[in-house]
Amino acid sequence: MSEQDIAQAEEQRIDEAVQTADIAISVRGLRNSFGDQLIHDGLDLDVRKGEILGVVGGSGTGKSVLMRSIIGLQTPDEGEIHVFGESMVGRSDDEALAIRKRWGVLFQGGALFSTLTVAENVEVPIREYYPNIGPQLRDEIAAYKIRMTGLPTEAGPKYPSELSGGMKKRAGLARALALDPDLLFLDEPTAGLDPIGAAAFDDQTRKLQQTLGLTVFLITHDLDTLYSICDRVAVLADKKVTAVGTIDELLATDHPWIQEYFNGPRGRAATAAVSRHKDREQTQAAQSPSDGRR
Numbered sequence: 001m002s003e004q005d006i007a008q009a010e011e012q013r014i015d016e017a018v019q020t021a022d023i024a025i026s027v028r029g030l031r032n033s034f035g036d037q038l039i040h041d042g043l044d045l046d047v048r049k050g051e052i053l054g055v056v057g058g059s060g061t062g063k064s065v066l067m068r069s070i071i072g073l074q075t076p077d078e079g080e081i082h083v084f085g086e087s088m089v090g091r092s093d094d095e096a097l098a099i100r101k102r103w104g105v106l107f108q109g110g111a112l113f114s115t116l117t118v119a120e121n122v123e124v125p126i127r128e129y130y131p132n133i134g135p136q137l138r139d140e141i142a143a144y145k146i147r148m149t150g151l152p153t154e155a156g157p158k159y160p161s162e163l164s165g166g167m168k169k170r171a172g173l174a175r176a177l178a179l180d181p182d183l184l185f186l187d188e189p190t191a192g193l194d195p196i197g198a199a200a201f202d203d204q205t206r207k208l209q210q211t212l213g214l215t216v217f218l219i220t221h222d223l224d225t226l227y228s229i230c231d232r233v234a235v236l237a238d239k240k241v242t243a244v245g246t247i248d249e250l251l252a253t254d255h256p257w258i259q260e261y262f263n264g265p266r267g268r269a270a271t272a273a274v275s276r277h278k279d280r281e282q283t284q285a286a287q288s289p290s291d292g293r294r
């Protein structure tokens, strides 16, 4: 090897190391199928540390299956998945434990345990991963997480059937935050909420992401969510991530689904609503510089 080759190899190694340091989730060549139904084929995706990545795609394109593959609930046919630089494929439960503690998940539909109260639901991951934490501290942590999501303290002893849809989502979020995660997976968190409830949930997600420095993998159909809180958006189509970037970058592509989705009547309405919201924020910030931030 010449000196130049060695220098080049070293440069490449440094580049890769820098890139890995910035990447929370890396998926390469993912293939998933059920029987003869092929869901993903050669899917690649990087989620950067500290970003909110929106994941969109038509119903049934495999968004939830992608999330389940990353968190180890679905074993892929092929492909590599790394979370915080650790390989997730073929890992035993024990080996993956340290990484699993670093994420929280809000499943599509909430998936709260109906026979447990909200506080008990939030305590489930604490009991599972930190069995040595005593009941008093566990209760305190649960109460803190419940308040963190904007739910009143009185929600703690309630059962899921006693909560509204929006409250159930927040309870699910509280459970996802139970272990102080670095990484949050949210599958359709605003589905079924009214627009005001959905916007409040989005604001809460953004606030938590900023204050806790979270990386968020956010599957959504909600255009307002994409416009208002996502740093980048990944589009699932044709069994892959066909495009990833800011909404402006996506709009510059000529992919028919992307154009239809963002430039259709709903997309245009969401753009207009978000720009009105941003104008209002800027006006408020100008009038009251110290209170202007969300």
Ligand SMILES: Nc1ncnc2c1ncn2[C@@H]1O[C@H](COP(=O)(O)OP(=O)(O)OP(=O)(O)O)[C@@H](O)[C@H]1O
Binding pocket: 034, 039, 057, 058, 059, 060, 061, 062, 063, 064, 065, 066, 108
């Ligand atoms: N456990 C399973 N067994 C068989 N097929 C499955 C399983 N899980 C998902 N699928 C199929 O895989 C495809 C992708 O499902 P997935 O739930 O990922 O879609 P999605 O993009 O999340 O859709 P939606 O937007 O409706 O939530 C669907 O056709 C679904 O029927």
Ligand SMILES: [Mg+2]
Binding pocket: 063, 064, 065, 108, 187
């Ligand atoms: Mg889904």
